[in-house]
Amino acid sequence: MIDSSLIAFNKPYGVICQFSEHEKHATLKQYIALPQYYPAGRLDTDSEGLLLLTNDGQLQSKIASPKFKLPKTYWVQVEGELTQRAIMQLQKGVVLKEFTTQPAKAHMMPTPTQMWQRDPPIRERKTVPTSWLSITITEGKNRQVRRMCAAVGFPCLRLIRVQIGEFNLFHSQLELGKWQAITEQNLYRNAVKQK
Known part of the structure; x- marks a missing residue:
């Protein structure tokens, strides 16, 4: 178990943003063995790069919401x-x-x-x-x-x-197909930690 409600994943091309099995595509399950984490926002199957996942419903809504203009x-x-x-x-x-x-x-x-x-x-x-x-x-x-x-x-x-936000794939040296725990402060300059 990790001590973070937020992770960053460098998604390869062709991976579908779901954990349940898919007949044609690899899924997040092949890369991330963490229970109760879900994508915060989308990244199409034919797109690559940074995907955020969280086990905190409020944080998921906040990151995905256009209101927060991330x-x-x-x-x-x-x-x-x-x-x-x-x-x-x-x-x-x-x-x-x-x-x-x-x-x-x-x-x-x-x-x-x-x-x-x-x-x-x-x-x-x-x-x-x-x-x-x-x-x-x-x-x-x-x-x-x-x-x-x-x-x-x-x-x-x-x-x-x-x-x-402020989190950059290359500054963090996050390799393709790998994930790392991050904090909300990594996304926002003046982040308020979720309660």
Whole structure:
């Protein structure tokens, strides 16, 4: 047993965010042998990176709630050469089918060197270049970042969540498929511990 109500997990591609068995995908059960811990928020099966889990229902609601505006940062590999126009659209907010996104913090970035290899690798076309961007949002609608990228003309090939609040996957050196106990103070600068 661990002395923490919150853990951070570096989720591999293809792992579904549930503990119950799944016919097609690996589940959290293959990586985390802790009873009564549940994801606080979602991370799609085809996305990678930081997932928070907790055994505290109040904390789970708080982390997952858009009211608390906990920023989430993603590194995104997209198809094509990113343009400044697309970045500006992401920064202003993007009109999607049922809502307009809040303005995002977004910028182009070089190909990350500390990134693990994805298994399986992304589909690449020799004639089409790829680009990387960093995007930070405070919402968390279904497949939002993927939909935002597609809406500005750059389909997402790979999506890695690298940070939630103040907790960063790479600063903590959390390896792929591993988890570590953290505290709420790791997420919030001025955190109030849950009672």
